Amino acid sequence: AQKVTQAQTEISVVEKEDVTLDCVYETRDTTYYLFWYKQPPSGELVFLIRRNSFDEQNEISGRYSWNFQKSTSSFNFTITASQVVDSAVYFCALYNTNAGKSTFGDGTTLTVKP
Amino acid sequence: ETGVTQSPTHLIKTRGQQVTLRCSSQSGHNTVSWYQQALGQGPQFIFQYYREEENGRGNFPPRFSGLQFPNYSSELNVNALELDDSALYLCASSSGTGGSRKETQYFGPGTRLLVL
Numbered sequence: 001a002q003k004v005t006q007a008q009t010e011i012s013v014v015e016k017e018d019v020t021l022d023c024v025y026e027t028r029d030t031t032y033y034l035f036w037y038k039q040p041p042s043g044e045l046v047f048l049i050r051r052n053s054f055d056e057q058n059e060i061s062g063r064y065s066w067n068f069q070k071s072t073s074s075f076n077f078t079i080t081a082s083q084v085v086d087s088a089v090y091f092c093a094l095y096n097t098n099a100g101k102s103t104f105g106d107g108t109t110l111t112v113k114p
Numbered sequence: 115e116t117g118v119t120q121s122p123t124h125l126i127k128t129r130g131q132q133v134t135l136r137c138s139s140q141s142g143h144n145t146v147s148w149y150q151q152a153l154g155q156g157p158q159f160i161f162q163y164y165r166e167e168e169n170g171r172g173n174f175p176p177r178f179s180g181l182q183f184p185n186y187s188s189e190l191n192v193n194a195l196e197l198d199d200s201a202l203y204l205c206a207s208s209s210g211t212g213g214s215r216k217e218t219q220y221f222g223p224g225t226r227l228l229v230l
Contacts, residue, residue, distance in 0.1 A: 004156075035218075037221070042223065043202055043204075043223055043224045043226070044116070044221060044222065044223040044224065045157070045204065045206075045221035046221075047116075047218060047219075047220060050218050091156050091157070093156075095219075100145070100147070100162045100164070100170040101147065101159040101162060101170050101172060102147070102149075102157075102159060102206075102219065103159070104149075104156030104157045104158075105156050106154070106155050106156045107155075107156050
């Protein structure tokens, strides 16, 4: 069975603060993919990043960075110098290539205050 | 924008009725997945279709069924609606399956279904 845990239900920060969203996953598969999505109030899930299980290199994209630690089954997401527009629900997801399905965490609601 | 569209955007039904939700995939994508997202929760996988055949299913009863058409558009049908079926229904398209599967799924804006 697969499971994704996002322990932080809600986070509130002030603009320009850095914030890290945690994601811990469980899977028996040796090959899998991890994703982060952003869901604004409109409801559409916006793809942010994909990482496969064999690539543990951290990635930085602008103000976003991701830390994949296979040893601890974690895939954390950091926003540097947060902005009000970053306010949304963020989901971490684990993709099973055999079953063709994604297992999502319950999301972290990020509120960035001006 | 992801190029994935869904219709309708909102829908209100009563318990026991049937509903059909539609999804148009991103151009070139032959795989579509459907998810149910209840309020305050993450999306839950319903099923996936690849080249018009069901290719995986989550823990949803048979009254949730789907179709994928030759143009790769898709439908989600739910019979005998229950109050707990009230949710945001998301479809996601991707290309390939199996060893050549492109794992990035692009989501549509969803259909908000309310069952009274």
